Amino acid sequence: MELNLRGKVALITGGGQGIGRAIALAFANEGARVAVADKNPATAADVADEINQFGGEAISIQADVTDEAQVRAMVDKVLTEFGQIDILVNNAGTAFHKFFAQSTRKDWDIDINVNLLGAMNCASAVVQHMIDRRYGKIVSIASDAGKIGEARLVTYSAAKAGIIAFSKALAKELGRYGINVNSVSPGTIETPLAMGLLGDNVDQVVKSYAIRRLGKPEDIANAVVFLASDAASFITGQSLSVNGGYSMA
Numbered sequence: 107m108e109l110n111l112r113g114k115v116a117l118i119t120g121g122g123q124g125i126g127r128a129i130a131l132a133f134a135n136e137g138a139r140v141a142v143a144d145k146n147p148a149t150a151a152d153v154a155d156e157i158n159q160f161g162g163e164a165i166s167i168q169a170d171v172t173d174e175a176q177v178r179a180m181v182d183k184v185l186t187e188f189g190q191i192d193i194l195v196n197n198a199g200t201a202f203h204k205f206f207a208q209s210t211r212k213d214w215d216i217d218i219n220v221n222l223l224g225a226m227n228c229a230s231a232v233v234q235h236m237i238d239r240r241y242g243k244i245v246s247i248a249s250d251a252g253k254i255g256e257a258r259l260v261t262y263s264a265a266k267a268g269i270i271a272f273s274k275a276l277a278k279e280l281g282r283y284g285i286n287v288n289s290v291s292p293g294t295i296e297t298p299l300a301m302g303l304l305g306d307n308v309d310q311v312v313k314s315y316a317i318r319r320l321g322k323p324e325d326i327a328n329a330v331v332f333l334a335s336d337a338a339s340f341i342t343g344q345s346l347s348v349n350g351g352y353s354m355a
């Protein structure tokens with residue numbers, strides 16, 4: 107199977123570290139030009155440099171996905187530099203780890219704003235361009251938490267369930283324009299975000315996985331690149347769990 111993405115332009119939010127970084131590198135490996143966006147400009151620039159050094163083509167952009175004006179400016183910059191956007195990956199995300207009873211409205215706002223409304227902001231900013239070109243792929247990083255719910259990740263679970271439903275509904279609107287919309291639901295992946303949440307519980311968590319290891323960012327990147335390729339052109343509105351068999355929902 108050829109996933110060759112030469113000639114395509116991929117925009118990845120939260121691309122400066124963890125899963126987003128692996129996704130950016132994977133697209134570059136398949137020949138796509140890559141826009142690495144992150145609210146942290148230094149890490150985004152590092153990832154773009156890494157890609158340019160191995161002979162790929164990348165730019166970095168500072169953008170907070172919760173800020174509509176920054177998101178519009180991000181999309182304009184990609185269009186100015188690369189002329190088109192074929193692929194949007196909504197990866198930027200965050201999570202706090204508290205029991206719901208101890209959480210505050212401020213905590214909930216962050217989870218919903220970054221994980222759900224951030225993805226909507228970015229999709230909204232690219233969708234007309236994709237409709238005009240009758241081509242596009244939107245892949246959003248949801249979570250198994252959005253399918254089965256996780257304690258101490260209650261509003262995060264709600265936000266990720268929102269991403270899954272948003273992707274399905276948008277897929278129904280956009281399929282007629284040649285646009286595929288899917289989400290990927292990772293289990294626990296070894297990234298700064300997850301390792302910070304897990305603390306000393308890694309061995310215990312690994313036992314709940316049929317495949318006895320945590321995921322690697324590249325496990326998610328492989329699924330995202332596949333869904334963003336024309337090899338997956340008949341797949342839309344799906345949420346693909348990449349979770350070592352943790353949940354089979």
Ligand SMILES: NC(=O)c1ccc[n+]([C@@H]2O[C@H](COP(=O)([O-])OP(=O)(O)OC[C@H]3O[C@@H](n4cnc5c(N)ncnc54)[C@H](O)[C@@H]3O)[C@@H](O)[C@H]2O)c1
Nearest residue numbers: 120122123124125145170171198199249294295297299300
């Ligand atoms: N790591 C896991 O186990 C796991 C599991 C399920 C889902 N996910 C999801 O995968 C995605 C990536 O997670 P990760 O583990 O790589 O996290 P991470 O914290 O290691 O990286 C997240 C990146 O997103 C950026 N970011 C955060 N808020 C942003 C904002 N408002 N605007 C722009 N950029 C922002 C950060 O600067 C960082 O570079 C997230 O959506 C997360 O919810 C992760």
